[in-house]
Amino acid sequence: MSERTVQHATIVVERTYDASPGRVFAAWTDPAIRILWDTPGQGWETTEFTNELRIGGRETSRFGPTGDPKYHSDGLNLDIVPNARIVAAGTMHDGDTRISTTLCTVELIPTGDGTRLILTDQSAYLDGRDNPVDRERGWSFILDNLGAHLRDALVDA
């Protein structure tokens, strides 16, 4: 049997957006909007995003370096409070190999005219193939992209 290891970590990333909880919730949960902004790094692309927004509904994504979207995530919505909270669990794959499993909570808290988003990623990184440093960098990039999308969408509106 090959050596098996698990590294557990909790990551919390927060951003405050100049947009209502309803707009942030829609940008997070509507696959047609989400795919516009959700890429985890410079020079990376997300080629697929699906989300069946109900308890037990499936959420999937495919992404990777541009031209090589070799990662895919396959998950499930566990808790949904419209415009306020989403908890999902899922597994990240590199090709066919499971590299991490994650419980991800997104909380949206109204703040004046805006929204404070608190993302809590509780993960088990499998066999040294994924790690919390890359994960935190990815989420930070993604949440900054969301901020840019919300600003641009407002200008366009």
Add this chain to the structure above:
Amino acid sequence: MSERTVQHATIVVERTYDASPGRVFAAWTDPAIRILWDTPGQGWETTEFTNELRIGGRETSRFGPTGDPKYHSDGLNLDIVPNARIVAAGTMHDGDTRISTTLCTVELIPTGDGTRLILTDQSAYLDGRDNPVDRERGWSFILDNLGAHLRDALVDA
């Protein structure tokens, strides 16, 4: 909108058993064995336990104070390494209310003639209806029961 809160916590509980990883893995994953010993407290009962042991397979349980099994857990196996590791995600309900979501890793590490079990529970406790203190107490009770079962089963064998 009613107030929504989430409390995140990671709990690690370890035990060493005088039994092979194969026996511990079977006791954990075979519903017919699991239901013999998996109760979370004195005066509590587990009335139902199911586990479809494949990636994406469903794991459910129903339990509560004897005569009132009002809690049920509904989850999914995310990672399985036979005799070595199980990662599952699930949601705990009190009646119809979701009270917590959990990513649970069980690692089985051979130690001489026995097995070290490391259980890591990464949970999001919802709206103050569940909490890490009760969860840790429950897992400790459950893992002690597993030890007693493995000793008794050995005497019977």
